[in-house]
Amino acid sequence: MTMKKIILLLTVAAFTLQLSTACTDYLEDGTVDLTIPEVPEEPFDYPTEYNFNNPCALIAQADIDRVKAAIATADANDPVYASWLHFCKSKFAQPTHQPRPSKIVVRGDATGTGVDKENGGPCMEDAAAAFQLALRYRISGDEQYATASMNILNAWARTCEKITANDRNFYLLTGFQGYTFSNAANMLMDWSGWADTDKNDFKEWMLKVWYPHNRTFTLNPGGTNDCALHCWPNWQLANMASLLGIGHLVKDPEIITLAYKNFREGEGSGAINNMIPYAPVEDPDKLTTGMLAQSMESGRDQGHATLVISICAEMCQMAWNLGIDFWGAENNKILAMCEYTAKWNAKPNGTYLTTTMPFFEYKYCIDCICKNKSHGAIHTAVTNDEGRGTIRPGWDLIYNHYAKVKGLGDQACYYSKLFAEQLRYTNGTLTGDGGAGDSRYGGNSSAYDQIGWGTMLYTR
Numbered sequence: 001m002t003m004k005k006i007i008l009l010l011t012v013a014a015f016t017l018q019l020s021t022a023c024t025d026y027l028e029d030g031t032v033d034l035t036i037p038e039v040p041e042e043p044f045d046y047p048t049e050y051n052f053n054n055p056c057a058l059i060a061q062a063d064i065d066r067v068k069a070a071i072a073t074a075d076a077n078d079p080v081y082a083s084w085l086h087f088c089k090s091k092f093a094q095p096t097h098q099p100r101p102s103k104i105v106v107r108g109d110a111t112g113t114g115v116d117k118e119n120g121g122p123c124m125e126d127a128a129a130a131f132q133l134a135l136r137y138r139i140s141g142d143e144q145y146a147t148a149s150m151n152i153l154n155a156w157a158r159t160c161e162k163i164t165a166n167d168r169n170f171y172l173l174t175g176f177q178g179y180t181f182s183n184a185a186n187m188l189m190d191w192s193g194w195a196d197t198d199k200n201d202f203k204e205w206m207l208k209v210w211y212p213h214n215r216t217f218t219l220n221p222g223g224t225n226d227c228a229l230h231c232w233p234n235w236q237l238a239n240m241a242s243l244l245g246i247g248h249l250v251k252d253p254e255i256i257t258l259a260y261k262n263f264r265e266g267e268g269s270g271a272i273n274n275m276i277p278y279a280p281v282e283d284p285d286k287l288t289t290g291m292l293a294q295s296m297e298s299g300r301d302q303g304h305a306t307l308v309i310s311i312c313a314e315m316c317q318m319a320w321n322l323g324i325d326f327w328g329a330e331n332n333k334i335l336a337m338c339e340y341t342a343k344w345n346a347k348p349n350g351t352y353l354t355t356t357m358p359f360f361e362y363k364y365c366i367d368c369i370c371k372n373k374s375h376g377a378i379h380t381a382v383t384n385d386e387g388r389g390t391i392r393p394g395w396d397l398i399y400n401h402y403a404k405v406k407g408l409g410d411q412a413c414y415y416s417k418l419f420a421e422q423l424r425y426t427n428g429t430l431t432g433d434g435g436a437g438d439s440r441y442g443g444n445s446s447a448y449d450q451i452g453w454g455t456m457l458y459t460r
């Protein structure tokens, strides 16, 4: 008998004893089921094969086909068609886009890197353009978009040798732009207009310049000076998304499993039970049946708490297309986090829904092994900061997955649905930003932290 089983049996015995002495009133029928499921020694059985047959990890062929059908019908009130028209106007979906690759990319502190300033902006813009042009080609079939995307991808693979900074902020770029570039290139892999040698060179570039950083940050997020939970969930989620994108691109199951293992049982903040540290609770307002769960960033600020949703949703969808159900892990715990975040941040008809939220105290970097102790904080409430209500893409993906693909219905996604509706067109008029988040593109790097276009791609 293992120690784990012995402890479980002792717990059952103690609990039974307590019930029999203190709670006999509640045992009138004489029986009580105290069966505790046996905890397996190897809780997760990781696959050795995944589904690599989609256009890219993020997008299934059925997603493309729905957009094509909507274009054929051309109903201006159809949110998919309205989003497609909106997408065609995106500044990053234009074949005139010219890449600006650099030999070294710096995001973060530039001192000591050999370049005099942060220069991540062109990389973010070019990754977004490569993705949107490749997607526009896959939907429209027009090769001018494939050519423009290919030119961006080739330019970067031929020029860029290194991603760095004098602090760890470059890991944000290796994550966010890593999953954008890998999904973009993947969509052109069966296009004959891109030379095989260039396709292979691009894959090699992702494996040499990007993947090692994604791997290092996934396996050792604390580095040499910090604890594993020092960097917030967004950081690991982005690098795990990049692993899924690159793994699908080069068809390597081990790269996928690296992200999968971290999601289920890693020590960093991208692991589901670190990202969502407490068990979900029922909605006190009884409006959602999807439960509520704060994320690690709910007590930090809402700009970042909403980013967790965007990047987590797209990562979960990539896993889903690969054949892994991150969405359903721990009894739909991701849904509870989405419902919690939407309940606080959605603003239907211009008004927030609530002023009270359940919250469990969260100690961020208190009593941890971080060498620098100055940054610890005790969160006691969901923050009501200037980032509250931040519009980011992802809500249509979340709503459509849980309500329709999983079949849980609208009541399980009550708050996420409200936020999704906030991002859509109504009767041909843009009421949000079309679910794409394209209105967010500006000088701020966070505008490129998620891919978006969820209304167009995932609405059913």
Ligand SMILES: [Zn+2]
Residues within 6 Å of the ligand: 226, 227, 228, 229, 230, 364, 365, 366, 368, 369, 370
């Ligand atoms: Zn710490």
